[in-house]
Structure formats: C-alpha cells, structure tokens
Amino acid sequence: MKITSARVIVTCPGRNFVTLKIETDQGVHGIGDGTLNGRELSVVSYLEDHVIPCLIGMDPRRVEDIWQYLYRGAYWRRGPVTMRAIAAVDVALWDIKAKMAGMPLYQLLGGRSRDGIMVYGHANGADIDRTVAAVATYIDMGYKAIRAQSGVPGVEKAYGVSGGTLHYEPADADLPTVTGWDTRKALNHVPQLFARLRDTFGFDYHLLHDAHHRYTPQEAANLGKMLEPYQLFWLEDATPAENQEAFRLIRQHTVTPLAVGEIFNSIWDAKDLIQNQLIDYIRATIVGAGGLTHLRRIADLAGLYQIRTGCHGATDLSPVTLGTALHFDTWVPNFGIQEYMRHTEETDAVFPHDYHYKDGYLFCSEQPGHGVDIDEELAAKYPYQRAYLPVARLADGQLWNW
Numbered sequence: 001m002k003i004t005s006a007r008v009i010v011t012c013p014g015r016n017f018v019t020l021k022i023e024t025d026q027g028v029h030g031i032g033d034g035t036l037n038g039r040e041l042s043v044v045s046y047l048e049d050h051v052i053p054c055l056i057g058m059d060p061r062r063v064e065d066i067w068q069y070l071y072r073g074a075y076w077r078r079g080p081v082t083m084r085a086i087a088a089v090d091v092a093l094w095d096i097k098a099k100m101a102g103m104p105l106y107q108l109l110g111g112r113s114r115d116g117i118m119v120y121g122h123a124n125g126a127d128i129d130r131t132v133a134a135v136a137t138y139i140d141m142g143y144k145a146i147r148a149q150s151g152v153p154g155v156e157k158a159y160g161v162s163g164g165t166l167h168y169e170p171a172d173a174d175l176p177t178v179t180g181w182d183t184r185k186a187l188n189h190v191p192q193l194f195a196r197l198r199d200t201f202g203f204d205y206h207l208l209h210d211a212h213h214r215y216t217p218q219e220a221a222n223l224g225k226m227l228e229p230y231q232l233f234w235l236e237d238a239t240p241a242e243n244q245e246a247f248r249l250i251r252q253h254t255v256t257p258l259a260v261g262e263i264f265n266s267i268w269d270a271k272d273l274i275q276n277q278l279i280d281y282i283r284a285t286i287v288g289a290g291g292l293t294h295l296r297r298i299a300d301l302a303g304l305y306q307i308r309t310g311c312h313g314a315t316d317l318s319p320v321t322l323g324t325a326l327h328f329d330t331w332v333p334n335f336g337i338q339e340y341m342r343h344t345e346e347t348d349a350v351f352p353h354d355y356h357y358k359d360g361y362l363f364c365s366e367q368p369g370h371g372v373d374i375d376e377e378l379a380a381k382y383p384y385q386r387a388y389l390p391v392a393r394l395a396d397g398q399l400w401n402w
C-alpha cells in the first residue's frame with residue numbers, strides 16, 4: 001500500500017483551519033488537522049515544503065515508523081509548528097488505518113472505556129450577573145461541567161469574555177488586539193464570582209476556571225487557596241509552565257486541582273509536572289502534541305500518577321481534532337474531561353461529521369476511521385484571512401502574558 005498524494009487545504013469558515021488530506025493507491029483517504037492559531041501558514045509551508053515530498057510512496061500503514069521518521073528524522077525536534085505538522089500526518093494515517101480495518105478509531109486504541117464523554121462548556125459574561133446567567137444557560141442545556149469567566153472591574157477586555165454566548169473566538173483581528181490585565185483586581189474578583197456561582201447553583205455541578213497564564217506561582221497559590229471553599233474541578237494554566245518547577249510552589253499551598261498543557265507539544269513539556277505529581281489534569285491534545293501516537297504516550301505516563309486527561313477543545317482545534325479526541329477520550333483509561341467549544345454552523349458544514357452532544361456528553365462517531373471529512377468545494381469558498389490572538393498589557397503599558 002502506498003501514499004499517492006497529500007494536499008493541504010486552508011479554509012476560513014469564520015476562522016482559519018489547516019487540513020491535510022492523504023490519499024492512497026487503494027482509494028482510501030485520511031484527514032488530519034494542523035491548525036496553529038495565528039501562525040497557520042507556517043504549518044502549511046512545513047507540510048508542503050518539507051513533509052509531503054517525503055510521504056509520497058510511503059506505506060501509510062506504518063504509522064509509528066512515519067511518526068519517528070518525521071520526529072527523529074528532522075533532527076530539529078519539538079516545537080508547535082513541527083509537532084502540528086506531525087499531528088496532521090499522524091491523524092490522517094490513523095484515519096486510513098481505521099477505515100481499512102472497517103472500525104471506528106477507538107476500537108484500534110483498545111476499545112470503549114465509557115459510554116459518553118463528559119464535556120465542559122464556556123460560560124462568560126461582562127460581569128458576575130451575566131456570567132451567572134450564562135452558567136444557567138449551560139445548565140439548562142444539560143452540561144455537568146462549566147468553565148466560568150467574567151469581566152474584571154477596571155480591566156479592559158479581560159481574558160475569556162466574548163460578545164456571544166455559545167461561540168467564543170479569541171483570534172479576533174488581523175493584527176493583535178490589545179487587552180488589559182491587573183492581577184490585584186483579578187484576585188479580588190475571581191473568588192467573588194465563584195462564591196456567587198456556588199450560592200446560586202449549589203455544589204452539584206463541576207465548575208472550572210482558566211487563569212490563562214496570568215499569575216506568578218505565589219499569586220496562583222493565593223488564588224487556589226481562596227478558591228478552595230468553592231471546590232473547583234480545576235484551575236487551569238495558573239502560571240506559565242516553561243518552568244515546570246513553578247507548579248511545586250502552587251501545589252504546596254493549595255488543594256485546588258490544577259490543569260495545564262494546552263500549549264504543550266511534547267511529553268517533555270509535561271514530564272516533571274507528571275512525575276512529581278504537581279498537576280491533576282493534563283490538557284495536551286491531538287493537534288498540539290504530535291497526534292494520537294504521541295498523546296497516548298503522555299496519557300499513559302500521566303496514568304501512572306493518577307493524573308487524568310482534559311483535552312484542549314477550543315474553536316481553533318478543528319472538528320477533525322475534536323472528532324479524533326473523542327475516540328481517544330472514549331478509550332483512554334485515565335479520562336478526566338473534554339473541553340467543548342462549539343464550532344459555528346459554517347465550520348461544521350465544511351467538516352461533515354456525526355459526533356454529537358447530548359445532555360452534557362459528547363459521543364464519538366461509529367463510522368470507520370475518525371469520522372470527520374472535509375467538503376473541499378465548500379472549503380474553497382472561504383479563503384484564508386489573517387487573524388491573530390490578542391496581547392495583554394498592564395496599566396503602565398508593559399506587555400504581560402495573554
């Protein structure tokens with residue numbers, strides 16, 4: 001069996017997606033996602049200029065060997081661009097393998113471990129009242145777990161607050177929007193938000209919060225401690241994790257569960273965090289961390305320490321990644337939760353799929369493969385549009401972590 005062609009399709013049905021389509025001499029094709037929010041065309045070039053020429057003629061059944069070839073063979077290891085390109089190939093090859101086997105992908109991973117995938121949705125509002133109303137909407141839709149963010153008084157465009165209710169898209173302009181940040185004000189505000197939420201909705205629902213790398217370890221420890229009475233499911237990205245040791249300080253001061261890893265691209269980004277039990281949930285996902293082949297290694301390492309998965313699932317991860325993550329989630333023994341930010345109708349139409357939401361859970365496709373395809377004709381109607389993530393600045397103008 002041979003790979004006869006591989007093509008990159010860039011489409012922007014409201015936001016940009018980079019998709020790889022691999023075709024074979026047996027008429028079976030596979031689809032992979034390589035989207036890197038705000039830096040999409042770098043992955044396109046990496047795939048077209050450096051990966052695809054090597055793939056033609058290879059045996060698509062050798063998923064592991066091709067992964068090693070693209071990782072070790074490049075000499076230059078890791079990084080968001082390389083690992084997304086590898087992920088795109090890897091997922092397309094798993095798709096082909098599962099289609100050849102006539103099985104939904106989760107069967108090849110080891111079969112079903114659970115019936116449905118518990119997801120969390122994004123409730124946000126300009127102030128606490130509006131966030132409370134947004135959480136109520138999610139509860140009405142059956143969600144068991146909800147991430148809550150709210151505008152912080154005195155902070156211009158705080159992280160995680162959007163105009164709409166169901167769709168949130170941070171990459172909102174063709175040059176980075178400037179947003180604000182003030183740690184003191186946020187530390188006053190966030191505990192008040194969760195006090196209100198628990199007061200209003202009780203303790204039966206899982207509540208989550210994303211700190212989006214804004215705090216120092218000491219400030220994050222303080223926030224975790226203040227949030228303890230509200231029993232969060234997790235506090236996410238409490239501090240940047242380039243220095244994995246930073247989490248030790250947070251851990252020593254709070255029992256609020258910690259999640260990190262949506263920007264990780266390899267097991268090496270998470271190794272010390274996992275082996276020292278400094279986190280509770282690992283957020284790496286398929287497209288970010290080198291595909292299914294690599295993500296399952298991270299999950300297996302995490303499983304040794306009772307650390308559970310919590311795959312990143314923002315709108316910049318295409319339906320191909322979400323659909324594939326649902327197979328991973330259906331199988332992985334140490335599953336925790338899956339993030340679910342709904343794609344727009346336009347996006348869903350470009351990527352036909354049959355995974356579906358019901359009552360707080362997502363259910364993966366039962367079709368052979370991962371079950372997500374691309375409608376190329378429709379995709380061609382939405383040309384690439386440059387869009388960047390925002391930056392954050394403090395009141396004095398200094399750049400901060402967005």
Ligand code: CS2
Binds near residue numbers: 210212316
């Ligand atoms: C966020 C993301 O979903 C999340 O937890 O942190 O929305 C993140 O900001 C985007 O994926 C950036 O592209």
Ligand code: MG
Binds near residue numbers: 210212262
């Ligand atoms: Mg996040």
